[in-house]
Amino acid sequence: MEDPTEQSLWGPVHELLARMDGEIGRIYTDREIKGLKPTYVRELLQLHLKGPMTITELAEATGRTHSALSQKVSAMRTAGLVRTVPGADARSKHVTLTAKSKKLVELLAAEWRATEAALAELEAELPYPMTQVVRDVEKALAKKSFHDRIVEKLGKQQ
The missing domain is CATH 1.20.5 (Single alpha-helices involved in coiled-coils or other helix-helix interfaces)
Incomplete structure (x- = not known):
């Protein structure tokens, strides 16, 4: 069998997005922010703007699946960006920002706006x-x- 992965229309798209995320990640590295990934920003901003939410609520707010958000919350908890506390019943958990991430939200909002402006500039060149x-x-x-x-x-x- 020949290797079907040698040809990929998807590959360049994934690589481009990964490179762009890496460039955003450099913003955090330049500022010596440990554990923050570009893929966490939307969730952190939503938690800042709307307050503690269950994983289900956060998934709905960000257009993600419950399973994907549960994994992301776990990774963000490991990075010290969020914590979870028991919800109203034993099955639910509320996700809240930590002191570390509360200090970052203004930078994250500014980075989001700057990224959108950079994308608009890029689009104008295409x-x-x-x-x-x-x-x-x-x-x-x-x-x-x-x-x-x-x-x-x-x-x-x-």
Whole structure:
């Protein structure tokens, strides 16, 4: 069998996003902030703006699945950015900011705004804006889901 991963349309997209996240991460490294990842910022800002939330509430606020948010909260807790306290019943936990992350929220909000401004600047330099690509992909997927496209291709291979 030849290696199917040698060809990838996804690869450059993932690599670009990883590189851009890495550039954002350098902002934190430059400021000697330990444990903070760009993927935590939305959740930390939501907790700052809306106060303690259950994992379910935080997942809904950020458009993530409960499972993904549970894993992310665990990682953020390990990094000392959030803590969890028992909720109203034994099944729920409230996620709150730590003193460490409370000190960071103004920087995180400024970094978010600066990142959005940098993206707008980047888009202005492109012949076809990234946001238009996303809208066009979403429109095509509304006609036929990615799942259905993959299943169709699998059917042709068997």
